Amino acid sequence: MVSFIDVANMKDVLWSVIMLGTLFYMIIFISVNHLHSQIERKVKLIPVRLKAMSLNLKTISIGLMKDNSDITGREKDQVVEEVKKISNLWKSRREQLQMGYWEKMEARADELTKLQEQKAHLEELIKRTKVKYHKRELDEESFREIVKDYQKQLMEINVKIWELEKNLG
Numbered sequence: 001m002v003s004f005i006d007v008a009n010m011k012d013v014l015w016s017v018i019m020l021g022t023l024f025y026m027i028i029f030i031s032v033n034h035l036h037s038q039i040e041r042k043v044k045l046i047p048v049r050l051k052a053m054s055l056n057l058k059t060i061s062i063g064l065m066k067d068n069s070d071i072t073g074r075e076k077d078q079v080v081e082e083v084k085k086i087s088n089l090w091k092s093r094r095e096q097l098q099m100g101y102w103e104k105m106e107a108r109a110d111e112l113t114k115l116q117e118q119k120a121h122l123e124e125l126i127k128r129t130k131v132k133y134h135k136r137e138l139d140e141e142s143f144r145e146i147v148k149d150y151q152k153q154l155m156e157i158n159v160k161i162w163e164l165e166k167n168l169g
Contacts, residue, residue, distance in 0.1 A: 118157055130143075
């Protein structure tokens with residue numbers, strides 16, 4: 001009898017274990033299925049979110065372009081000046097001194113360019129005066145006075161150019 005009870009008891013235990021295992025398997029299957037469906041939904045939403053972000057970025061960039069195009073003339077100069085002031089607040093004293101040096105160098109280079117343009121202009125005026133003299137549109141005395149004045153101005157400009165080139169090194 002003991003063996004019959006043990007076998008019946010074993011069958012009940014085995015049956016209980018199978019039922020618990022099946023129940024555990026079904027719970028795991030349902031939770032995995034639920035997680036899988038949540039992940040699929042999130043994956044399907046990613047392109048929609050990306051598209052929305054892309055449209056938002058385009059809107060922002062269009063707005064920035066419009067803002068940049070709205071600033072013109074004097075307003076743009078004022079904005080640039082304010083930006084320079086703000087950026088100068090963060091620069092060290094040494095950087096500010098170096099920046100001042102380079103601004104002076106740029107100003108000298110600009111002045112040199114202007115003087116060279118004036119020199120070229122005066123040389124062109126002298127050539128035109130010579131052409132007029134050869135065509136007999138000017139008399140000799142007027143020609144000499146005009147060329148004398150132009151050459152005097154040209155000499156002064158040449159001295160200034162020489163000094164600036166010497167300073168610029």
